[in-house]
Amino acid sequence: MRGVAALALLLVNVHLGRPCEKVEQVLFCLKIPSYFDPGCSSLLMVLKNIGEVNSTVFQSDNLASIISLIINNANITRIAEKGFGSFPQLTSLSLAGNMLSQVNTSWFRNPAVLRELNVADNRIAEVTESTLKGLSNLTKLRLNKNRIKAIRPSSFRSQSALAEVDLSENRLTWVPPQIFTSLGSLRSIRLDGNPWNCSCVHRDFVASVKGW
Template identity: 30%
Template sequence: MRLLCGLLLLCLVVWAAEARKGGRARRVRSRDHTTKRFAADCKETLVNGEKYFDCQERHLTAVLLGWPEDIHHLLLARNRIQVLRDNTFSHFRNLKSLDLQQNEISRIDDGAFDGLSKLTTLLLQHNRLQVASEGMLIPMPQLKYLRLHDNPWRCDCQLDSLVRFIQVPSNRNIGNYARCAEPREFSGRQLKKLDAEMLCSPEQEKEAILDPENQQLPAPQKKSDATSLCHTYMHPVPRMDCRNRDLKTVPADIPLDIVKLDLSRNTIKQLRQKEFVNVKELKLLNLSGNSLESIDTAAFTGLLYLGELDLSNNSLRYFQYGVLEDLYFLKRLSLGDNPWICDYNIHYLIYWLKHHPDVSHTGLVCSEPEEFRGWPVENYVKTYNAECPKDKQLGNLPDTDLAGNTPLELTAEIDEEEGPRPYRGHKKFEIIRLN
């Protein structure tokens, strides 16, 4: 009987051990399965009632299974996707924007965007697309913004339908800035302005146009503009990233709807007049880490809604009078790490800040002259008129008469030392000497 009880007890112990091992194995498998399913480590966020699914920079080569289907914005920028096949996004029926820029996409099937009837924004810039047709856009009747620039487009008959679609007058935000890469005679030309009739003409008729002397004209040179040098993002707000692009001037053709513009860490030395006049929606402008030495009085013309301006880490010494006059809604101004000179020229900046008390500013410190180095500029300006010259001289006047009156000649000299006064015409003086 004891032997039987011992055997039974031993069986129970072995069974319990196996059960524990099995449980651990199941949990490990469960963890492995979860890790595999969410290997991309994407993030889902809710902004103003709309769902954003951020899968940027995850080394993805395709859209994975298991992603939430009720999202409104899908961010897939900076991955390694090469091909978009039919029905890739068909289960995202609520999608309003799709960001696929900075991938390696070289082919898009006509049915890749099937099911995206609510999509309004599609970003395909900075990829490897050479050919595409209007057919891929048919499933997106509400499409308003389509970015196609910085792709090596081959402008021939296969691109005919897409070019004609882009050039429809109502599609003013479709395919802006996209340019031909080949053939040579079309290289650098914008798809928006290309003569679509020439795309499917016989090859011999499509040879380079000759000038009156029968010399072949050089192919148009591609202009270094913002769209080819910088990266544009549409959500949550339109912004352009031009950091560290070795820019020597503000780039041309900044998209009109940009709200945030980052031009930091370049070599821009001067801001000319009306540099940003067309970017009327701009609210944040970062120009830090450049070599800015001067800013034209009209450089910020048109930036009525600019709220934040970063001019730190430049070579600015003072502002010309009127530079900040158009910035009615400015709230933050960064001015640090500039060699500000504390003399009369710096007074405009302090005057403007004094009359705009809601503007938060930082980094306004004297660099020259030596006696004021390290002083806050506001403190320097306070000492500039701390003692009135007239008061100092009146306190030490010699040779008063018996009644304590000051000679008229001296009074006139002191008045003249106060500085220029508005012209009021000639006055006649009669000098009377009292005994």
């Protein structure tokens, strides 16, 4: 109820010319403001047709306390280097339902701080080691509902803390079984909704999937 009330208040304030509303430690925004209220731990942005997020969109010292950032369904096509550079303590990022074709650790000032990343329902076609390099403390990763056809064997080499992975509803027909061997903390992996090739040629992969 508190969240519903906050959003209702936000809508009223936007009509009055205020782009954001602060409720306790959560900042709700329907527009990108020229000034961000300080002292918040979470930032939820309800935006449309953003396009590129350049390095100045979130340029504010008042964002240093933010640990959770949500910008879903905003038609983001690209994020520039240091696009999230004003979030040095960011541990959770959700960019679901956008138009991103890649994940890039150059977005962040401190990529190793991030624990949860949700880039579901974007346009990512491939996962390689460089995709996640630097996100060494990631524990939850959502890549479902993308266009992923290939995952390289070394893709998760740096993610020893990764516990939950969602790769469902992509375009995978096969993945190298060895990609999971470095994930000693892995508890859950979703692979459903892919057009798997279960022929004898890929029996090693089928066996590895059954093991999960």
